[in-house]
Amino acid sequence: MTDSTHPTYERPPTYAVELPGCIPSYEIDDAKKTYKHQYSNIYYMRLQLLRSFVQTRAKAKWKDVAGNPPYTERVLEVNKGELCYIIGTIYMEMPLKPNVMDDIASDLAIPPPPPLTKFHSAEDAVMIEDESGRIQLIGDRLKKANLVTGVIVGALGMETNDGGFEVADLCYAGMPPQEADPDVPPPGKGEDKMDVDDGGEPHELIAFVSGLSLDEENCNDINLVMLAEFLVGEMDTKTSSRISRLVIAGNSLAPIVLLPLEEEELDNNKAWKNQEVINISTVPTLQLGAFMLEVARTMPIHLIPGPTDPSGAILPQQRVPRGMFGRVHEYGTFACETNPVYLRIAAGEGTESETETEVDTETEADVDGTRRKAPRPPPSFSRTFLVNSGQPLDDMYKYVLSPPTTRIEMAENSLRWRHMAPTAPDTLWCHPYFDLEPFILPVTPDFYVVGNQPEFSTELIEDDDEFEGKRRCRIVLVPEFSKTGSLVLVNLRTLEATCMRIGTKGFAVKDKKAQELAEQRRREKEQEVKDQTEPREPPRKSTQMPEALDDDEMD
């Protein structure tokens, strides 16, 4: 019974390399940290940057259409009854969509209605607008397009008598360019130390997990423990040994709940007089730290904040301070990232970009943010990941009618629109950027990973045209771990994605919980369907509504 009886495994090494200059950083530094700008700049930038792509494509796409339709540069200059195409930004006029004007007009004394799961309704209208003005788009073509606010499209059609623009066809900016696919080296090439028994492939796997949702109660959850066991290689060793790093894509902590103050604490805090005293549990944070410490011993971790994490409400979410998780900060290979974030992972041995050189210039929390600096020779083989915690996709999904439309289709659309979060800043909160639009995709990532989705789903999107060449992207929707017990493993070389599920069976308490959870999810789903099928009363349009509500309440 010695160690020699056990096969020894080695994790295939990978390292994060710095990103090419065209890829934006989502870090908001002090210079950018200003909220004085208007959001209109974002729309302006977006249209300016994407119009040319749409135009070239539209030109090529519709050059053979009878009558050689001309490009009308301003939507207001469209002539009635004349076939042409226009390019502009989509604006969805939706009665159910929250409107900032309503917010301002509404009575703050009344608690707002719960946020809707869907904005879609039968009365939705699609508008296209540019600098000159807007025009309503009509036609069946729009039905299957699943457009959302903020997308830059080209529309071919003609203006009808009632002032709408009847759309015959649509054109998008298309998937952005991509580096040529590196030849996938044969398994274990040049790495003889990787003794693989029974022909297992030593392809590097990257593990993605999201929605750990640690709170007071579930933080010693058996699923989480088993997840750690699996990752560190104590269970299912053969699969586990191929995992090279872990990416935690958002919602690691459950929403913070304020605990009631204990008497004693109140007494102690008397000195604080009228300062507000809050009491939050530190347990989840510490437990998350303990979990990550366990895993960080064996592999690098990237921690991406999500909507429920303490990292602000607007996109891009900034890194959480790495010091807050305890000892795991000792690991240079534990990195807190922004949300969204581009990661470039190279196979093989290499020095992780977080080095000491930058430490002195950066604050403690930013030590890991030095990936973009320190140039080094290009790696032999690397993949680009675009990871976010799901807010953009969740928000886009509210605009469309589902069942027919699926989340993965919306993710695909997003790539084809060349934009990650078109609904920002309309219904998705984002930073008021002034002179850049960081959510435009400069490149097609090899993996587009979206966290906190209700279920696992994946698809390989491919495209090939004369403008950008060959592109393909693996879209991966990572389910919430706390609800599904799933983590996703992607193969760095073959772009395959697999799902690993962890669960329990035969424990009364757990089974019951699981059933409740399933039941709850079913109800949510039903509610979602109901939201869009039976159109609800549009939210109060004017200031009269609050009064009416008031009356109701009085009664």
Place this chain on the structure above:
Amino acid sequence: MTTEQVRDYLEKQLFIENTVVTYRLLSRELGIHVNDARLELQKYRSLRKDVHATYVMIGTPPSRYGFDSDPFMEIDEEAARRWAENTGGEAVQERLMLLVSEDELEDSKSQFYIIDSIDVYSLSAVYLIDADLVCKENDRIRELDAQDKTGELAKKVGLIVGHHVKKRKPVKRGLKGKGKLGATATTSKQPTVKKDATVKKDSTIKAEPTKTSKELTKEKTSIPIEKKPTKAGTLDWSKAKSKAEKEKEKADELKARAEKEAREAREKREKDKENPKPNQAEEKPAEAVKRGVKRKTRAIELSDSEQSVKPPSPEPHKGAWLKGRVVVSDDEESDEPRPRKGKGRASAQSTDVEELGRSVRAMMDIDDEEVERVTKATAAALTKPIPKSKSKVVESSDEEEHAERKDEEDSMYVDDEPAEAKPKRSRKKAEKKVVPVGSNGLKKKRVVKSKMSTDERGYIVTEDYSSYESVDEEEPEEPEKPKKKLTSKPSESKLKRTASSKATKAPSKEVKKRASMGGSSTKPSAGQGSLMNFFGKKS
């Protein structure tokens, strides 16, 4: 490691300690590979039919929506339909890892298309209805893992540690700290520790009944070492406080009173755990008895485990584990740093979450300035006069860095020498009670603020009071304190503490004397003098 020993261990854990033993716990406690641990559990299970086992099944489920019976996965029609639509292209191979209870083992097989492995996961004396109970001992596992600095245990247990995992060099932070604090800070610390020890010995020899001294030292060692005290001992600031307090007071020959105080507090705490023993005016004996009792139970346990895990094999891990408990017995006088280090660390990163949480909160309560003061005070109290004054001045000069240093400490006391532990503790202890007037000369504003906080426990920063006079007006009630503080800076912390610990004037006088001996340079004119020092030091 023979099966015999494993069996003894399991016997004890399952039926005496009533724990749930997972293969992970077994592997770490005994330093064996997880695969071996699983085998051992299996063997044991086949011997004893009265234990309940859980199993982990790993394999491939039949298909995405073949999971009708799967309780934790809703059958998703929509997904099924879509998957049907996207045929072929995205046929994703899934993998399932299922923890099942024993009686569901057969049923669960239907959940798999291919079963790669079925392994014992845990054994327990009772049937578990909540799966979360299976990982009840997870904290312990994490603790054991955390002690594994070299990666030796990880290797032995069979963790797959990636070569590309890198620890940040603590040097970076350490250097930073050194650069700022200068060598003085660190050196002052070490002397402190030594002095501390010697003082203790002196006092022991001198006046104290040996019993109490022993007891004291015992406490010292035992607190970080014993399991239960560990929780409170290392990170819990309040407890640390009392202990350190004691040290100092001892040096001052005030021990008796302070000890009483502290002991009372501790006793209160301990009463919860133990039966109130003869609890009379004479506290010391009572305390001793209690301690003794406690140790005895420990010892019993120890011997038990020794029996079960008999030949202490050279495996380092197990050694460490045993040591952790053995130490409790009687090497107080030697003041051995090693065991404490190990244990102290373990507890520092202790997984006892509640305790941690509390102490973290406590830390947040503590103001930076106060922390600094404490260091100074301790240094002043424990080092010899001449070096003391030096170090003090330096320390007081770099107030701003303090927060950073605190940060550093976070990592430092995790990683560093045992010596570190002591100063840290001693520093901690005083912060609440100490009024940070010591360095008032440096920054008037701050002084003013701290004055504000003097009467109350909490510390309020009131920007309004930017002037010095206003403060004096503020506290007409306690004119004595401020004065003393102003004049005898180094002593003030001590004074404060003593005052708070209900010691009467005698101690404070004592303190004053010491102070006058020590911090001669800074003492006379509080504000100006230290200001000058400040500049002088800088240049």
